[in-house]
Amino acid sequence: MNRRPTQADVARMAGVSQATVSLVLxxxxxxxxxxxxxxxxxxxxxxxxTGYVANPLAQGxxxxxxxxxxxxxxxxxxxxxxxxxxxxxxxxxxxEAVDVGVDLLLFTSAPVAAGKRRLTDSGWNRLxxxxxxxxxxxxxxxxxxxELRERRYPVVYIGRRDPSDVDGHVPYVGADYAAATxxxxxxxxxxxxRRIVFLGDLSAVPSARDRVLGYRRAMDEARHRPIxxxxxxxxxxxxxxxxxxxxxxxxxxxxNVDVVAVRAAAITAGVQVPADLSLALLGEPENEPYPEGxxxxxxxxxEMGARALRLLASVIEGDDALDxxxxxxxxxxxxxxxxxxxxxxxxxxxxxxxxx
Amino acid sequence: MNRRPTQADVARMAGVSQATVSLVLxxxxxxxxxxxxxxxxxxxxxxxxTGYVANPLAQGxxxxxxxxxxxxxxxxxxxxxxxxxxxxxxxxxxxEAVDVGVDLLLFTSAPVAAGKRRLTDSGWNRLxxxxxxxxxxxxxxxxxxxELRERRYPVVYIGRRDPSDVDGHVPYVGADYAAATxxxxxxxxxxxxRRIVFLGDLSAVPSARDRVLGYRRAMDEARHRPIxxxxxxxxxxxxxxxxxxxxxxxxxxxxNVDVVAVRAAAITAGVQVPADLSLALLGEPENEPYPEGxxxxxxxxxEMGARALRLLASVIEGDDALDxxxxxxxxxxxxxxxxxxxxxxxxxxxxxxxxx
DNA sequence: CTGAAAGCGCTTACAG
DNA sequence: CTGAAAGCGCTTACAG
Numbered sequence: 001m002n003r004r005p006t007q008a009d010v011a012r013m014a015g016v017s018q019a020t021v022s023l024v025l026x027x028x029x030x031x032x033x034x035x036x037x038x039x040x041x042x043x044x045x046x047x048x049x050t051g052y053v054a055n056p057l058a059q060g061x062x063x064x065x066x067x068x069x070x071x072x073x074x075x076x077x078x079x080x081x082x083x084x085x086x087x088x089x090x091x092x093x094x095x096e097a098v099d100v101g102v103d104l105l106l107f108t109s110a111p112v113a114a115g116k117r118r119l120t121d122s123g124w125n126r127l128x129x130x131x132x133x134x135x136x137x138x139x140x141x142x143x144x145x146x147e148l149r150e151r152r153y154p155v156v157y158i159g160r161r162d163p164s165d166v167d168g169h170v171p172y173v174g175a176d177y178a179a180a181t182x183x184x185x186x187x188x189x190x191x192x193x194r195r196i197v198f199l200g201d202l203s204a205v206p207s208a209r210d211r212v213l214g215y216r217r218a219m220d221e222a223r224h225r226p227i228x229x230x231x232x233x234x235x236x237x238x239x240x241x242x243x244x245x246x247x248x249x250x251x252x253x254x255x256n257v258d259v260v261a262v263r264a265a266a267i268t269a270g271v272q273v274p275a276d277l278s279l280a281l282l283g284e285p286e287n288e289p290y291p292e293g294x295x296x297x298x299x300x301x302x303e304m305g306a307r308a309l310r311l312l313a314s315v316i317e318g319d320d321a322l323d324x325x326x327x328x329x330x331x332x333x334x335x336x337x338x339x340x341x342x343x344x345x346x347x348x349x350x351x352x353x354x355x356x
Numbered sequence: 357m358n359r360r361p362t363q364a365d366v367a368r369m370a371g372v373s374q375a376t377v378s379l380v381l382x383x384x385x386x387x388x389x390x391x392x393x394x395x396x397x398x399x400x401x402x403x404x405x406t407g408y409v410a411n412p413l414a415q416g417x418x419x420x421x422x423x424x425x426x427x428x429x430x431x432x433x434x435x436x437x438x439x440x441x442x443x444x445x446x447x448x449x450x451x452e453a454v455d456v457g458v459d460l461l462l463f464t465s466a467p468v469a470a471g472k473r474r475l476t477d478s479g480w481n482r483l484x485x486x487x488x489x490x491x492x493x494x495x496x497x498x499x500x501x502x503e504l505r506e507r508r509y510p511v512v513y514i515g516r517r518d519p520s521d522v523d524g525h526v527p528y529v530g531a532d533y534a535a536a537t538x539x540x541x542x543x544x545x546x547x548x549x550r551r552i553v554f555l556g557d558l559s560a561v562p563s564a565r566d567r568v569l570g571y572r573r574a575m576d577e578a579r580h581r582p583i584x585x586x587x588x589x590x591x592x593x594x595x596x597x598x599x600x601x602x603x604x605x606x607x608x609x610x611x612n613v614d615v616v617a618v619r620a621a622a623i624t625a626g627v628q629v630p631a632d633l634s635l636a637l638l639g640e641p642e643n644e645p646y647p648e649g650x651x652x653x654x655x656x657x658x659e660m661g662a663r664a665l666r667l668l669a670s671v672i673e674g675d676d677a678l679d680x681x682x683x684x685x686x687x688x689x690x691x692x693x694x695x696x697x698x699x700x701x702x703x704x705x706x707x708x709x710x711x712x
Numbered sequence: 713c714t715g716a717a718a719g720c721g722c723t724t725a726c727a728g
Numbered sequence: 729c730t731g732a733a734a735g736c737g738c739t740t741a742c743a744g
Contacts, residue, residue: 004484004507006721017731022723036729051506053481057422058721061413061736067465068485076454078447080658084440091434097464098432103482104462108453109423125409126459128360129424150407151360302436362737373715378739392713414737417720717742726733 005050013046014039021047025054069097069312070105070130074117074137077106083287089136089158092305100313105130119144127153132316134158134308145170156312158304160206160327171315171324173308177207177283180297180330181214184252184280189222192341193250193278196224197243200231200254200282208254211282215252231257236265244271249341250278255285259294263337274339283330295335300328361406369402370395377403381410425453425668426461426486430473430493433462439643445492445514448661456669461486475500483509488672490514490664501526512668514660516562516683527671527680529664533563533639536653536686537570540608540636545578548697549606549634552580553599556587556610556638564610567638571608587613592621600627605697606634611641615650619693630695639686651691656684 007025011018016039023035024043035043046052060066071077071093077086090104097104110123116138119127124147127133132154148155149170160174188196198215201208212228219226227246231254234242239262243251253259259281266273273279274295281296290298307326314322363377370377372395380391380399391399402408416422427433427449433442446460453460466479472494475483480503483489488510504511505526516530544552554571557564568584575582583602587610590598595618599607609615615637619629627633630651637652646654663682670678 008721018721019723019732020730022721023730026723039730051503053484055417055721056481056485057413057417058736059723061411061417061738062721062723064723064736066413066485067482068461076450078443078450080447080451084443087434087440087443091436094432094434094462094464095436097462098467101465101467103465103485105424106450106453106460106462108450109457109459111454111457125412126423128409129412129422129459147407364737374737375716375739376714378737379714382739395714411737414720415739417722418737418739420720420739713744715742715744718740720737720739723736724734726731728729728731 005052010046010050010052014042016043066131067102068105068130069102070107070133072107072133072135075115076112085287086136088301089305092302093309096306096309132312134312154315156308156315158308162206171311173304173311173326175299175330176327177210178214181211181282182218183332184297185215185218188250194224195246195248197227197229197246197248197251199229199239199251199257201256202228202230211254236261240265240269240271253279253281255283260291274337276342278339279337293335295333295338297330297332299330303328361408366402366406366408370398372399422487423458424461424486425458425665426463426489428463428489428491431471432468441643442492444657445661448658449665452662452665488668490668510671512664512671514664518562527667529660529667529682531655531686532683533566534570537567537638538574539688540653541571541574544606550580551602551604553583553585553602553604553607555585555595555607555613557612558584558586567610592617596621596625596627609635609637611639616647630693632698634695635693649691651689651694653686653688655686659684
């Protein structure tokens with residue numbers, strides 16, 4: 001016989017009905033009782049002889065579940081520019097997938113146009129191959145997300161989501177930037193720094209906003225005035241200049257700032273790091289590894305991947321055991337770019353005013 | 357309605373049969389003709405209204421094909437030790453998958469025991485979710501490979517296979533180590549080197565054997581005696597010593613040799629690289645990036661991934677258009693560790709004898 | 713041009 | 729304890 005053996009083949013050989021074969025294979029827990037020992041043995045023998053294995057597609061169709069978890073990234077999963085942004089997430093997801101016993105489906109059939117993968121007509125239907133999906137990266141347009149919810153398709157986001165996003169609450173696994181940023185800021189304060197600049201993304205996206213929030217909170221506690229600067233607005237040299245202009249002895253640098261360049265610019269300008277100026281990095285720079293020895297915090301990407309997979313599995317099962325909004329702690333890096341404030345406070349060269 | 361709409365729902369709404377809906381969606385190319393314009397419009401309207409999308413599982417079951425390509429690695433796809441051996445392959449596969457329009461399934465449900473993923477009972481059946489599979493890495497045991505062939509399950513290997521392997525010819529995409537090694541060797545010969553050592557894996561695995569083959573071929577052409585040394589047998593310092601002992605002015609280093617350490621050991625021993633000793637690396641070191649500036653060749657992993665996916669797609673289609681045994685050219689790196697032979701030939705300190 | 717039917721390979725009530 | 733049947737949601741000959 002040339003085609004793959006089916007339950008019907010096995011049944012024929014064993015002299016039982018096809019349904020009995022199914023029962024032997026995966027009947028309810030009391031199945032041992034439900035099928036007579038005689039038939040049972042013959043079925044098992046026939047399975048061995050034919051080399052039968054179940055067709056997972058048919059099982060999926062009949063059961064309505066597949067043991068496949070999808071991964072949808074709005075950019076390429078494996079960027080060809082060599083950077084591998086998603087890699088740590090995938091490491092975590094794979095480890096957990098092995099554990100949970102699901103396969104990982106990468107939606108590579110959805111074409112990437114202009115760097116963005118779209119959930120086109122074909123994309124939508126492919127989604128259903130998986131029992132649910134993990135979404136990573138800059139999320140798609142609202143229409144797509146809305147549609148996902150309408151379909152009640154199980155989804156977990158990697159990255160913080162606002163409850164107001166799309167419509168309703170979406171399960172996510174994020175990193176607690178607020179807490180981590182606050183912690184670093186407090187550390188700076190403890191080290192005697194008073195003027196601490198935040199140089200980073202000032203926009204309203206949750207990840208940016210949370211960092212600002214943590215910074216503000218720590219500064220408020222200490223009754224010091226926050227100094228917020230837009231990280232995208234300055235060259236490294238200008239950044240150093242503006243930090244000094246504010247009379248700051250320490251700066252928090254967001255991941256959109258080229259911290260290595262800023263440090264280099266400081267040295268060039270005769271500003272010692274950390275003797276004159278302490279620097280801390282708020283999470284891995286975009287598309288680059290964390291610069292060795294830099295103070296700041298790292299994003300727990302591997303753990304985020306693992307937790308996302310676990311969460312999705314629970315969402316698929318429909319059990320509410322897991323918190324649908326998970327914020328994981330970041331790992332603080334001590335590094336050597338952060339030290340006590342210089343004893344003689346530098347004097348601001350321009351009047352410091354609170355940004356609006 | 358709470359469940360996902362089906363063709364039956366659409367048909368009901370449009371007042372046609374379920375089969376007609378299917379025909380409208382994906383009838384034969386002459387389908388426009390086969391369904392009347394009236395029904396056609398009504399079906400299309402109903403689809404829009406219900407938001408119907410086909411269930412890919414059901415399609416797969418009915419069609420017997422799925423548009424999913426599996427990736428089976430005998431180790432973790434994403435090793436947690438940070439090294440990402442498979443990454444370049446996946447880059448290539450993803451790019452091609454987008455093009456071919458298939459999704460990539462990572463078989464993460466197969467448990468990894470003792471670092472090896474096994475095709476267990478459950479693993480076997482999961483395989484059938486995909487239309488075929490790309491196998492990467494140290495391949496599994498013969499029983500598994502044999503069984504794969506027995507099942508006529510479409511498979512493509514990444515990495516050179518011997519025709520004698522398993523039983524019969526297996527499609528593969530490999531790198532042409534023989535040609536690349538020969539090319540480097542010839543380059544050394546052109547640069548005036550006469551005593552050229554091959555220090556690497558001397559075992560019978562195809563990738564090792566091919567390198568030796570290329571080296572031998574080039575040396576034979578030039579009527580020079582090959583000097584083969586087992587790369588695993590020496591510390592870096594010993595390696596330098598033994599290379600010098602053979603009076604060699606150039607050495608080819610296999611990927612199991614820590615080339616950076618060897619170069620360092622040479623410097624330490626007062627041997628200038630490349631002035632006194634030219635070095636070339638025969639492909640990326642295991643689990644490490646290619647050392648910048650080193651002469652030698654790189655393995656075209658991205659391209660191999662892409663070609664493997666393309667080949668598998670063609671195997672699945674059953675067309676024989678593509679060569680089932682593909683050897684891709686490696687990229688030669690000029691580097692600065694390879695230069696002309698020293699004008700005054702070094703004299704061997706021990707009698708050189710041909711290894712057996 | 714269109715409908716009714718069989719079949720893809722399973723699971724799961726439902727009768728006996 | 730076991731078999732016959734219906735159903736999962738499609739595709740694809742086969743009749744009309």
